[in-house]
Amino acid sequence: MTRTEIESKLLEIISPYLGEGASLDGVSAETDLLRDLKINSAHLVDVILDAEEVFDIEIDDESAEKMLTVGNAIDIIEQKLA
Amino acid sequence: MNPGCDLINLKAHAKFDTLSERRKRKLYSRQECTLISNAGDPFVTEALMWASKETVYKATRPTFRKFAPKDFEVIRITEKRIEAVHQGNLFLLKYEILSDYLVVWYGNLVREKPIVVRWSGRDYVKVLQDSLEGYVQEGLKIVKESSGAPLLIGNKGMSTKKLSISHHEGLLAIALSAG
Secondary structure (H helix, E strand, C coil): CCHHHHHHHHHHHHHHHCCCCCCCCCCCCCCECCCCCCCCHHHHHHHHHHHHHHHCCCCCHHHHCCCCEHHHHHHHHHHHHC | CCCEEEEEEHHHHCCCCCCCHHHHHHHCCHHHHHHHHHCCCHHHHHHHHHHHHHHHHHHHCCCCCCCCHHHEEEEEECCCEEEEEECCEEEEEEEEECCCEEEEEECCEHHHCCEEEECCCCCHHHHHHHHHECCECCCCEEEECCCCCEEEEECCEECCCCEEEEEECCEEEEEEECC
């Protein structure tokens, strides 16, 4: 799976968790999941669980700790798929 | 120590399966999972537990961010308070549960609890400034430090008042230190 394909699937996963007034327009690797996309911290774990299902991977606690930006998340998913 | 607070809009929280075993395993210790399972209302207890972890995280203001909910453990929830442990330190938290939200806080606050306002559809920054009127000196602005923690800054530098902010789906909680 290419990085672009991972990003596209990841943004689909993130979509239902976007906070009030947040949008996926202009998302980049630096986009912060909590600050920029306003995902409530209580639901960051739901993004991780959905990513595990969609990509059929396991994201351990150590990797989950680093999933703070779109770029971090793509890196981790890419590593797990390799 | 800084104040900390976390608000959960219960209606918004209920949109997701917050009690699934997979989810609980990612977020909570075995003891916390038992507390949730044995609670009269597991949904509200899980939300309280999450808000407690966030509250302690905000009060301790780590210098770098990471998503590590298991670094904070809730060990007891009573009718009046919550006991949580982080890095061997015990934190005594207070909480309030209303029909549509719950809020957890830590520290000695003005009004003895967080200021909660409904801000949906209004300018978030303006709502924040208006909510603090009368409690802080005029002209103070809220800025965020690199970790994301809010600070009150005026022309003469940083205010001695500390604050913690939490918002969730149209509801905003502000914990402002009394000192």
